[in-house]
Amino acid sequence: MSTMIKRSTNPLADLMGWLETESAAMRSFGSAPYIKVEDFVEEGNYVVRAELPGVDPNHDIQIDVTGDVMTIHGERREEEHDRNRSELRYGSFERSLPLPRGAKAEDIRATYVKGVLEVRVPYAGEEQKATRVAIEHDGS
Secondary structure, eight states: OOOOOOBOOOHHHHHHHHHHHHTHHHHTTSSSOOOOEEEEEETTEEEEEEEOTTOOTTTSEEEEEETTEEEEEEEEOOOOOOOSOOOOOOEEEEEEEEOBTTBOGGGOEEEEETTEEEEEEEBOOOOOOOOOOOOOOOOO
16 A cells, blocks of 8 residues: 655745656666665655665765755765676665655664665654634725
């Protein structure tokens, strides 16, 4: 069963998310490394999983939250080898994702197991209630 997430109404965060998603196919043809992710809601957490094989999570990955955007930065370091072929991508990479409304940045937890980074973001997922505002007027 899936759960709908009410995303932020921050236009910049929405644009960044759209650009990340729509340009994924184009990036795969370029030289910039691209982080593949999946996201879902589980037990009151917004969960993001990122494929990051071949990196040291203690030295090569950094997660920052600014406002309602989470950014995963990292670097895959190239080792010197005599080789005939290399299809692996090395260098810096970055991926920014909009966080759902009510995300609690101070309680974010991240783990790295078998090349997959998992970030759990607790959030208050309840729907916001609509409120009607009374309009004051002078009676005329």
